[in-house]
Amino acid sequence: MKKTLLASLVLVALVNGWSAPTFADQKEKPDSKSSSSSPGADPAPKPEARYGHEIETRGRLGFYPTTLLFALGPAAVDLSTLLHDSSSLSTSKIVAVSFMAFYMGALGLFFDAQIVADVRIDFKLGKLWKILGQECPKLGCEVFSVGSKWNGSIVPKVVFPDGWYIIFDRDPGVVEIRGYPLSNGATQQNLERMQKVAYDLAAKAGLYPPRFLNLTNGGHVSIDFAIFDQDPPPLSKLPRGFHESLRNLQWNSPE
Amino acid sequence: MNHSEIYNGILLNDWMNATPISTWKSQRDEFARLIAHFDAGEIKSSEDLARRFMEEVLKGRRNSALNLYPALRESKRNKSPDERRAEIRSVRAQRNAKIWALTVRLFDSRIEYLKTLKSPLAFENHMPSLNPVTKLASFRRYVTEPGNNWKEFLPLLNWRYRILDSAQSACGFVLSPFLGDEEDESGAREAP
Numbered sequence: 001m002k003k004t005l006l007a008s009l010v011l012v013a014l015v016n017g018w019s020a021p022t023f024a025d026q027k028e029k030p031d032s033k034s035s036s037s038s039p040g041a042d043p044a045p046k047p048e049a050r051y052g053h054e055i056e057t058r059g060r061l062g063f064y065p066t067t068l069l070f071a072l073g074p075a076a077v078d079l080s081t082l083l084h085d086s087s088s089l090s091t092s093k094i095v096a097v098s099f100m101a102f103y104m105g106a107l108g109l110f111f112d113a114q115i116v117a118d119v120r121i122d123f124k125l126g127k128l129w130k131i132l133g134q135e136c137p138k139l140g141c142e143v144f145s146v147g148s149k150w151n152g153s154i155v156p157k158v159v160f161p162d163g164w165y166i167i168f169d170r171d172p173g174v175v176e177i178r179g180y181p182l183s184n185g186a187t188q189q190n191l192e193r194m195q196k197v198a199y200d201l202a203a204k205a206g207l208y209p210p211r212f213l214n215l216t217n218g219g220h221v222s223i224d225f226a227i228f229d230q231d232p233p234p235l236s237k238l239p240r241g242f243h244e245s246l247r248n249l250q251w252n253s254p255e
Numbered sequence: 256m257n258h259s260e261i262y263n264g265i266l267l268n269d270w271m272n273a274t275p276i277s278t279w280k281s282q283r284d285e286f287a288r289l290i291a292h293f294d295a296g297e298i299k300s301s302e303d304l305a306r307r308f309m310e311e312v313l314k315g316r317r318n319s320a321l322n323l324y325p326a327l328r329e330s331k332r333n334k335s336p337d338e339r340r341a342e343i344r345s346v347r348a349q350r351n352a353k354i355w356a357l358t359v360r361l362f363d364s365r366i367e368y369l370k371t372l373k374s375p376l377a378f379e380n381h382m383p384s385l386n387p388v389t390k391l392a393s394f395r396r397y398v399t400e401p402g403n404n405w406k407e408f409l410p411l412l413n414w415r416y417r418i419l420d421s422a423q424s425a426c427g428f429v430l431s432p433f434l435g436d437e438e439d440e441s442g443a444r445e446a447p
Contacts, residue, residue: 184359187356188356191352191356192352194352194355198352199351209348209350218269218272218273218344218345218347219346219347219349220344220346221342221358222340223340223343224339224340225302225305225325225339
């Protein structure tokens with residue numbers, strides 16, 4: 001019984017992830033001087049693409065009642081049969097009911113993720129808000145309230161004096177972190193404070209990027225579309241340039 | 256379209272929130288038709304091409320691996336005309352800021368590489384491969400063609416493909432005839 005329980009715990013942990021790597025795990029740390037530079041500052045003089053991001057994070061999975069109910073339902077039927085008439089149980093029936101319990105448990109998990117997760121996320125977001133209020137003065141940033149794009153609820157926006165910001169927005173089942181659009185070079189320069197605000201402080205509130213696939217999962221990359229208007233500069237070649245660039249977005253190769 | 260491995264397991268495999276865009280033949284045929292229109296000069300602007308791509312190829316599904324609705328000025332998804340963007344959805348959530356920066360480097364280097372090409376790309380209208388070895392080899396080309404070091408981008412792979420890559424490295428002499436790799440020891444090719 002203990003082994004079964006332990007195996008279930010491991011399975012749940014594997015499916016949903018159990019830890020969030022911190023920046024301290026990284027061997028190479030970015031230059032601390034560069035973190036104070038402007039987010040738009042980039043040594044390259046030519047116009048560059050800017051990249052925005054949406055990282056969907058979620059709280060750790062707990063024991064959801066619906067999951068247990070769905071999973072234990074078939075098992076309870078099995079147990080009651082065993083108690084009343086043990087001779088009616090066959091190996092094939094036990095196997096069938098076990099499979100049913102597994103899939104019903106997965107179904108319960110689905111409902112839980114949809115219904116319970118939003119409540120949990122709201123709770124953790126409130127906790128994050130409190131942590132941001134405590135930590136932001138030390139980091140030199142301010143916390144503002146903005147409306148969520150999903151349900152209009154109030155969500156925190158962390159703004160630094162140079163304009164660099166991060167919004168902890170809401171979407172169904174997740175916290176969607178949206179950041180200031182940066183070029184490739186500026187992204188590399190702002191790694192440290194992005195790690196601090198978007199990952200470390202969020203982890204303190206129990207919000208982590210999912211390690212494995214969940215119902216929704218993504219670290220969407222947005223590319224400034226204006227670069228396809230500029231590439232190449234002569235207007236007559238615009239379609240051809242975009243043709244290549246669009247194919248790039250669809251991950252083509254010139255084989 | 257040619258690098259379907261990116262949304263078929265390499266960076267993400269999410270059929271709910273980042274639906275593949277070249278799995279069905281109808282989608283590939285529509286895309287080939289759109290490219291033909293483009294080559295014929297019927298599509299004049301990038302925004303028009305983006306609109307037709309979303310409507311004709313993806314049939315309006317914004318939860319696809321590539322979402323170009325935010326690139327359209329009149330789209331409800333676009334809050335500001337100045338913030339037109341192409342949204343690549345088939346990327347898994349970055350575990351830390353360093354992985355995020357690596358993801359940006361991947362796409363940025365690819366765009367810079369494509370700017371250097373002299374001839375248009377050829378669209379390969381065929382069913383995406385589901386073979387993990389083929390997918391990994393294709394992604395390796397995607398990374399190394401702009402001149403990137405393959406080993407630097409290994410953190411983007413999930414554990415299955417990292418094990419596969421390690422196995423390939425360990426017994427490369429066995430698999431190399433099937434992969435057809437011609438990289439040098441650093442794993443990078445020279446950009447043209």
